[in-house]
Amino acid sequence: MQCQICNKRTATIHLTEINDGVRSEMHICETCAAEQGVTAQSQMSINELLSHLLASQPSDDEMFGPSEKDQVCPSCGFTLDRLRKEGSLGCPADYKVFEAALVPLIERAHNGKSTHCGKVPTKVPTDTKKFVELSTLRRQLEEAVKAEDYELAARLRDQMKQMQ
Amino acid sequence: MELRQISRDITDWFSGSGPMSDIVVSSRIRLARNLAGHRFPGSCSVEEKAEILDVLKSVLLSLDLGDEVFYLSLDKESELARSFLVERHLISRHHAMASGPRGAVITKNESFTAMLLEEDALRLQVLRSGCRLSECAAQIDKIDSMIEERVEYAFSPRFGYLTACPTNVGTGIRVSVMLHMPALKMTGQIEKCLAAAKDMNLAVRGLFGEGTEAASDLYQISNQVTLGVSEQAIVSEFENVIIPEITEYEKAARKQLLTKQAEALDDKIARAMALLQNAHLISSQEALFLLSHLRLGLNMHEHMGVSTPAIERLCALGAPGPDRHRLSIRTINRLFMLTLPAHLQLNYGQPLDATRRDALRARIIREALNPQ
Numbered sequence: 001m002q003c004q005i006c007n008k009r010t011a012t013i014h015l016t017e018i019n020d021g022v023r024s025e026m027h028i029c030e031t032c033a034a035e036q037g038v039t040a041q042s043q044m045s046i047n048e049l050l051s052h053l054l055a056s057q058p059s060d061d062e063m064f065g066p067s068e069k070d071q072v073c074p075s076c077g078f079t080l081d082r083l084r085k086e087g088s089l090g091c092p093a094d095y096k097v098f099e100a101a102l103v104p105l106i107e108r109a110h111n112g113k114s115t116h117c118g119k120v121p122t123k124v125p126t127d128t129k130k131f132v133e134l135s136t137l138r139r140q141l142e143e144a145v146k147a148e149d150y151e152l153a154a155r156l157r158d159q160m161k162q163m164q
Numbered sequence: 165m166e167l168r169q170i171s172r173d174i175t176d177w178f179s180g181s182g183p184m185s186d187i188v189v190s191s192r193i194r195l196a197r198n199l200a201g202h203r204f205p206g207s208c209s210v211e212e213k214a215e216i217l218d219v220l221k222s223v224l225l226s227l228d229l230g231d232e233v234f235y236l237s238l239d240k241e242s243e244l245a246r247s248f249l250v251e252r253h254l255i256s257r258h259h260a261m262a263s264g265p266r267g268a269v270i271t272k273n274e275s276f277t278a279m280l281l282e283e284d285a286l287r288l289q290v291l292r293s294g295c296r297l298s299e300c301a302a303q304i305d306k307i308d309s310m311i312e313e314r315v316e317y318a319f320s321p322r323f324g325y326l327t328a329c330p331t332n333v334g335t336g337i338r339v340s341v342m343l344h345m346p347a348l349k350m351t352g353q354i355e356k357c358l359a360a361a362k363d364m365n366l367a368v369r370g371l372f373g374e375g376t377e378a379a380s381d382l383y384q385i386s387n388q389v390t391l392g393v394s395e396q397a398i399v400s401e402f403e404n405v406i407i408p409e410i411t412e413y414e415k416a417a418r419k420q421l422l423t424k425q426a427e428a429l430d431d432k433i434a435r436a437m438a439l440l441q442n443a444h445l446i447s448s449q450e451a452l453f454l455l456s457h458l459r460l461g462l463n464m465h466e467h468m469g470v471s472t473p474a475i476e477r478l479c480a481l482g483a484p485g486p487d488r489h490r491l492s493i494r495t496i497n498r499l500f501m502l503t504l505p506a507h508l509q510l511n512y513g514q515p516l517d518a519t520r521r522d523a524l525r526a527r528i529i530r531e532a533l534n535p536q
């Protein structure tokens with residue numbers, strides 16, 4: 001079994017926790033455990049470990065300055081501190097309010113991606129739809145170039161020009 | 165709609181039918197959605213939850229979902245009823261355990277559920293037997309579009325559909341298949357196979373068991389990435405890459421059992437039969453484990469034409485007279501589901517302690533596998 005933190009080494013430390021009847025498990029390697037201050041005998045809970053991990057992201061003061069760290073969402077009162085503790089957000093507006101801090105987390109969870117590609121509600125303004133379609137095409141274009149499919153790349157480029 | 169009306173039989177997604185059903189037990193797609201202008205359920209007051217619930221309930225109940233629909237107020241249902249719904253995969257454990265106003269809209273054929281006020285305001289689910297992801301995708305997309313005509317979803321051009329947890333943001337889609345992989349377990353290759361799935365950025369979970377190693381040999385494989393990849397691309401990767409690769413592993417392991425470990429295979433099947441036919445107390449975990457071996461034997465007979473002495477005897481179970489049906493996967497799955505703890509108690513009509521559950525479970529299985 002692979003370590004859930006580094007995804008490289010074999011997990012030898014297994015944490016299990018039952019919270020409100022919901023069982024969660026974490027499997028990590030010794031190196032990552034040592035970095036997070038977990039030892040095989042320690043009683044650190046998974047929640048604590050997760051908050052350690054979030055806290056050790058370089059996404060705090062160093063990257064965004066203290067202003068964002070202390071920011072509060074005007075619509076729901078959410079703070080970054082709560083995200084760190086609870087792992088989820090308070091309201092849709094938080095994605096805008098905390099965008100800078102969220103992007104690195106989102107990229108880590110989604111294989112480096114941070115822009116939507118796929119279904120768009122029919123009701124959203126045409127601008128939005130165009131934005132999503134363009135970024136979808138851009139991604140396909142990058143892949144076509146990587147795969148050296150220049151014919152497809154040319155076609156995608158034309159489509160993008162037409163839209164702009 | 166009374167839950168006891170559906171509790172006496174297995175749910176259709178577990179009937180053991182559909183494409184590739186010798187390994188792919190079921191296909192499921194979920195979508196996470198929230199309403200614009202409202203907080204995520206975890207941050208809502210009781211009043212705001214009630215307001216969202218009202219809106220979503222009336223929208224869902226006004227749709228033509230192609231089947232009779234029933235609504236359950238989960239905060240008013242008993243804990244036993246909620247556990248029953250979790251066992252049938254009609255609601256999530258999270259939804260069962262949450263607090264405050266919440267509900268579920270379920271079609272009578274149980275192929276569609278809308279969970280209202282789960283972690284997100286709305287979680288749609290389509291569930292089918294066998295490998296039928298495209299069908300699930302088409303149906304859930306259609307229902308989602310009908311709902312979207314009546315409400316405004318929380319959506320951002322950059323991040324897509326906005327969800328309470330950033331791990332679901334984007335398409336909000338969770339594509340899963342439930343796979344039966346007993347031969348990989350018996351040949352000691354299951355860990356390797358599951359590790360390979362994890363390397364493909366997939367989440368792997370053992371089902372109906374405790375811990376990651378499932379006693380039932382049933383595993384759920386789901387996508388983890390929901391952002392930056394379209395719904396279609398995720399579904400087609402499952403259909404064209406993930407499912408063929410993983411089922412190929414299990415098929416190879418079944419062949420290996422047959423060529424190199426035929427006696428061990430027969431021993432497992434024969435012991436499972438003997439225990440299930442004779443035990444007077446049987447725990448849920450043990451029943452899941454033993455029934456898995458019977459399912460393997462029947463599927464090897466039906467899909468690979470295998471006949472070993474134990475498999476022959478297995479196929480003859482339940483077929484002594486001319487008008488009796490042969491033992492089917494459906495029967496095995498029915499025993500599997502109806503003897504899960506909440507099913508057992510709901511059908512019995514009252515809560516039972518563990519020992520009485522084990523006795524009742526053993527009796528139901530004994531009677532089914534020892535026809536009079």
Ligand SMILES: [Zn+2]
Pocket residue numbers: 003004005006007008009028029030031032033
């Ligand atoms: Zn590690």
Ligand SMILES: [Zn+2]
Pocket residue numbers: 073074075076077078090091092093094
């Ligand atoms: Zn907010």
